[in-house]
Each structure stands twice: as C-alpha cells, then as structure tokens.
Amino acid sequence: MESLFELEKEVFAVPLSHTLSVESVKSDAIHEVVGAGLVMGYQEETISVISLRDLFRAEQNNQLMSLG
Secondary structure, eight states: OEEEEEETTEEEEEEGGGOSOOOOOOGGGOEEETTTEEEEEETTEEEEOOOHHHHHHHHHHHHHHHHO
C-alpha cells in the first residue's frame, strides 16, 4: 500500500512500509538552526525536517547529471 501526495502539480507515492506516521505541522513549529538546517520538536525530541521539494529537486538533478 502507498500514500499519495502532490508536489508542484506532480503526484508521488511513498510506500507505507517506509512511513512511521504522518503529521500536520504548522510552519511556525519549524526552526532553522545554523549547522543543523531545519528542525522541530517531536515527541520530546528534536528532529530534522527535510523538504520534499528540495529532496525531489536534488534527486532530479542527480538523474539529469547521470544522463549527461
């Protein structure tokens, strides 16, 4: 089973076997820390936040570089 999401008018699927939970987060809960990037508090821990937009751009750029 997969979870679908849309990013910049494209639809992606993430296997639920790789998903522990799905959470709604308000933007003011995410903070930028020098040397650590984006972080937020979650279940009494500080965790890294990764932008799917940035992640997919990086993967797309890597694919384009391997073609060239």
